[in-house]
Amino acid sequence: MNAPRAVVDKRLTNALALGAIWICALTTVAFLGSLLLYIVVNGVRELTPAFIFTWPHGVNMEGGIWPTIQSTMYVTVLAMAIVTPVAVLAAVYLAEYAVQGRLVRTIRFAADSLASVPSIVMGLFGMALFVEGMGLQFSALSGALALSFLMLPIIMRTTEEAIRAVPKYIRWGSYGLGASKWQTVSRIVLPAASPRILTGLLLAMGRAAGETAVVIYTMGTMIYAPVSPLDPGRTMPVHVMLMAMEGINLKAAYGTALLLVLMVLAFNLTARYIVRRNRRMQG
Amino acid sequence: MSETLAEHLSGVPVGHDQPDKFHVRDLEFYYGDFHALTGITVGIQRHAVTAFIGPSGCGKSTFLRTLNRMNDLIPGTRVEGNVLLDGQDVYAAGIDPVDLRRRVGMIFQQPNPFPMSIYENVAYGPKLHGVKKKADLDEVVEKSLTRANLWKEVKDILPRGGLTLSGGQQQRLCIARVLAVEPEVLLMDEPCSAIDPTSVQKVEDLMAELKDRITIVIVTHNMQQAARVSDFTAFFLQEKVGEAAELIEFDRTASLFTSPKDRRTEDYITGRFG
Helix, strand or coil: CCHHHHHHHHHHHHHHHHHHHHHHHHHHHHHHHHHHHHHHHHHCCCCCHHHHHCCEECCCCEECCHHHHHHHHHHHHHHHHHHHHHHHHHHHHHHHHCCCCHHHHHHHHHHHHHHCCCHHHHHHHHHHHHHHHCCCCCCHHHHHHHHHHHHHHHHHHHHHHHHHCCCHHHHHHHHCCCCCHHHHHHHHHHHHHHHHHHHHHHHHHHHHHCCCHHHHCCCCCCCCCCCCCCCCCCCHHHHHHHHHHCCCCHHHHHHHHHHHHHHHHHHHHHHHHHHHHHHHHHC | CHHHHHHHHCCCCCCCCCCCCEEEEEEEEEECCEEEEEEEEEEECCCCEEEEECCCCCCHHHHHHHHCCHHHHCCCEEEEEEEEECCEECCCCCCCHHHHHHHEEEECCCCCCCCCEHHHHHHHHHHHCCCCCHHHHHHHHHHHHHHCCCHHHHCCCCCCEHHHCCHHHHHHHHHHHHHCCCCCEEEEECCCCCCCHHHHHHHHHHHHHHCCCCEEEEECCCHHHHHHHCCEEEEEECCCCCCCEEEEEEEEHHHHHHCCCCHHHHHHHCCCCC
């Protein structure tokens, strides 16, 4: 009946939708861009070798942030060492062994729920369980254990996806040679899935390195370079928070924040690189 | 040797001059509620090539996979009847499918090298079964690649990834990989349908060489190939969609292709359907 108007409407709505999509996409990019720019502008002058590699002096008014970098690395690597075997084996169970059904759905739902627990709650729980309950005090170990809860669902789900992405016919090849299930999983499936598993590990590491609420309640705030897992420490995000909140040294906060962003970015870029290189090799 | 065996067999009733390698009796196969195969009774002659032919969906691949229990890997599958390997029922309690599959190796339609080096691909099976010494592995790798007619092409690039080879080379690598565990039977599920014609020729030549020592069963949708490579042929057919497929006719390849006894076999091989 009124076909001509319909055509105009179609074009108009199409243009509007396209415009809206463009604006939203641009906003995302602009937001990330301005955030990075802001951090860089405020922090870049602080990023000197002396700032990175020396200890702070006085009431942290001056000096560097070296022990916070050490604390961050220490707790992140420790958490990684604790959570990786658990998360990967859990994923192997879910993807390869478990009868797909109600139990598996429940486990997956639990993992997803764990991923959405606010990190401050995770921190409080970690404090109650590890710091007080198990008597581990404010320590790198308490921090790492609490962080593992945060990382567990990320690593578990990415590993599960990675395992499922290994083509069936490659497994058949192994079974066809008289390999047992575990031989197939450990010698064929996990190595084939390893680039994508590694990607998940790196993303989880980035997440852990940047985490504040969990570690502040479990590892504490003491400026210290941990040697034993039972030593306390102050990670970079905690340092940023305290420097900024107490207004002691805003410059140091921006410098630390910039370095932290760069580190997490490095994790993410490495993860991307691994995925791409792998895709090329298989492509 | 293969010719003399074939000559020796001519005129003898199918599979009765010596005990069959496989003897299958009244086999029924189900995917969940779907009844896929019914009433399959057939003998697989040792040291010969047996071809399974039939239109797509006729259950020939499904039947092939019942012989080494690969169907066990698909949830919800069920088997009734007997599959005897050298007189022993492979579905009997106490039979470990893992051991069975070492004796009854399998080649798939899609070449499926593992994402590792050519050398490691071939050494994988022997390593699974306990061979550890480098010298022993070197020997079995060379021997298997030689038997698979691939050694000359890859002997200088053994550390290279198996996936860097051409499709046809990959398929021969997979054959070498199976030969390395010295199976008694080789099941080949449309091994040539994803590779180039030159490689097809090589794989077919290979079958003729291997059957001296190994019993070969090949599923193919290519009737010329079945006629070229096999000593015996089994024709499978699912007459109506949703019905269980049956073994329509089994005979020496020469007889089945020149004077089929069943009307449906004749229709199929003369190209009236499928």
